[in-house]
Amino acid sequence: MSDPGTIAVGFRGTLGRFRLDARFETPARGVTALFGPSGCGKTTVLRSMAGLQRFADGMCRVNGETWQDGALFRPPHTRPIGYVFQEASLFAHLSVRGNLRFGARGSARSGAGLAFDEVVDLLGLAPLLDRAPRHLSGGERQRVAIGRALLSHPRLLLMDEPLSALDRSSRDEILPFLERLTARLALPVIYVTHDMTEVERLAETLVAMRDGRVQSVGPLRQLQSDPALPFALARDAAVTLDAVVESYDAEYGLATLVEGGLRLVVPCSALPLGQRQRLRIAAADVSLARVPPQGSTILNILPAEILSITPAGEQAMLVVLQPSLNGPTLLARITRLSWKRLDLVPGDQLQALIKSVALAPR
Ligand SMILES: Nc1ncnc2c1ncn2[C@@H]1O[C@H](COP(=O)(O)OP(=O)(O)OP(=O)(O)O)[C@@H](O)[C@H]1O
Numbered sequence: 414m415s416d417p418g419t420i421a422v423g424f425r426g427t428l429g430r431f432r433l434d435a436r437f438e439t440p441a442r443g444v445t446a447l448f449g450p451s452g453c454g455k456t457t458v459l460r461s462m463a464g465l466q467r468f469a470d471g472m473c474r475v476n477g478e479t480w481q482d483g484a485l486f487r488p489p490h491t492r493p494i495g496y497v498f499q500e501a502s503l504f505a506h507l508s509v510r511g512n513l514r515f516g517a518r519g520s521a522r523s524g525a526g527l528a529f530d531e532v533v534d535l536l537g538l539a540p541l542l543d544r545a546p547r548h549l550s551g552g553e554r555q556r557v558a559i560g561r562a563l564l565s566h567p568r569l570l571l572m573d574e575p576l577s578a579l580d581r582s583s584r585d586e587i588l589p590f591l592e593r594l595t596a597r598l599a600l601p602v603i604y605v606t607h608d609m610t611e612v613e614r615l616a617e618t619l620v621a622m623r624d625g626r627v628q629s630v631g632p633l634r635q636l637q638s639d640p641a642l643p644f645a646l647a648r649d650a651a652v653t654l655d656a657v658v659e660s661y662d663a664e665y666g667l668a669t670l671v672e673g674g675l676r677l678v679v680p681c682s683a684l685p686l687g688q689r690q691r692l693r694i695a696a697a698d699v700s701l702a703r704v705p706p707q708g709s710t711i712l713n714i715l716p717a718e719i720l721s722i723t724p725a726g727e728q729a730m731l732v733v734l735q736p737s738l739n740g741p742t743l744l745a746r747i748t749r750l751s752w753k754r755l756d757l758v759p760g761d762q763l764q765a766l767i768k769s770v771a772l773a774p775r
Contacts, residue, residue: 449622495562516561552583673740696744
């Protein structure tokens with residue numbers, strides 16, 4: 414038996430010349446992103462979780478249930494999973510409704526607690542129900558494939574780069590659906606991707622893989638802001654926040670969002686009060702000042718303490734900040750020159766100037 418609240422996997426073995434030795438534990442809720450470069454073994458881990466790939470040295474426990482260990486191997490059709498592949502393979506002779514009904518196989522509700530109509534609504538499928546798959550765009554096909562997987566009573570949803578076969582505009586169209594869906598779903602999702610944008614939009618937990626091994630596992634934000642890991646030192650480093658809408662100023666089109674003690678004002682269209690909203694603050698969008706600037710156009714200026722300063726490449730320094738009103742840590746990517754001029758050291762109290770906060774549409 415494993416801890417009921419977790420998913421624990423460990424697979425070891427070789428496939429041709431590829432050697433896999435991947436083990437991790439993740440909460441059995443929310444989205445866990447399995448992230449890494451092409452060929453690092455993400456799909457192989459996912460296929461092993463589904464029972465489609467069998468390593469003799471394998472272990473898979475989901476929410477207190479053993480699917481594989483040294484003695485036991487549950488075949489794929491007995492595992493309560495929904496599997497979404499890179500390219501949707503729909504039944505060509507069935508309409509969208511028929512494809513979805515095939516997933517549901519007579520059941521009114523899926524294991525995720527979602528009824529047929531809810532899935533149709535969440536994925537925006539109502540206008541497509543009578544269409545044949547050949548008349549769907551790539552993004553629409555993928556939405557139907559996700560709907561079909563959800564309606565098959567899954568207790569775990571496995572998604573293998575579901576957006577990678579789509580063009581940029583289809584990807585942008587489908588991401589908000591995925592965000593709404595994963596925010597609404599009770600069921601855990603393992604989401605394979607090599608795209609950090611998707612991780613930042615969807616995941617709560619990150620499993621970073623390289624060369625068949627797991628390099629780091631943990632809450633996304635913790636890994637993003639750890640200067641010992643590559644994420645924080647990257648040019649496009651960022652932190653993600655899950656904030657709640659506290660108020661909305663319709664006159665100026667500004668929402669106030671809160672997480673912990675952190676309060677941010679963000680220009681956007683109207684948002685319902687109390688809604689959870691994912692925000693992204695890029696390290697390159699945070700500047701530092703010793704004293705609060707006078708007459709600035711920047712909306713978010715927060716007092717903060719420097720936790721650490723780490724070189725990030727030739728010209729930049731990565732500063733990890735703790736806003737003094739508490740809440741999540743922030744990152745600032747500054748030039749080496751500014752670091753020297755301001756003579757910054759850990760423990761300094763200063764002002765973080767947040768030039769921009771990205772808010773993903775829901
Ligand atoms: N059946 C197999 N026989 C031999 N080698 C295999 C087999 N399946 C996968 N591999 C190899 O295992 C490695 C990992 O493949 P895998 O598809 O799991 O990686 P990935 O991280 O998902 O990459 P991608 O994003 O490109 O799909 C690759 O080098 C692949 O060529």
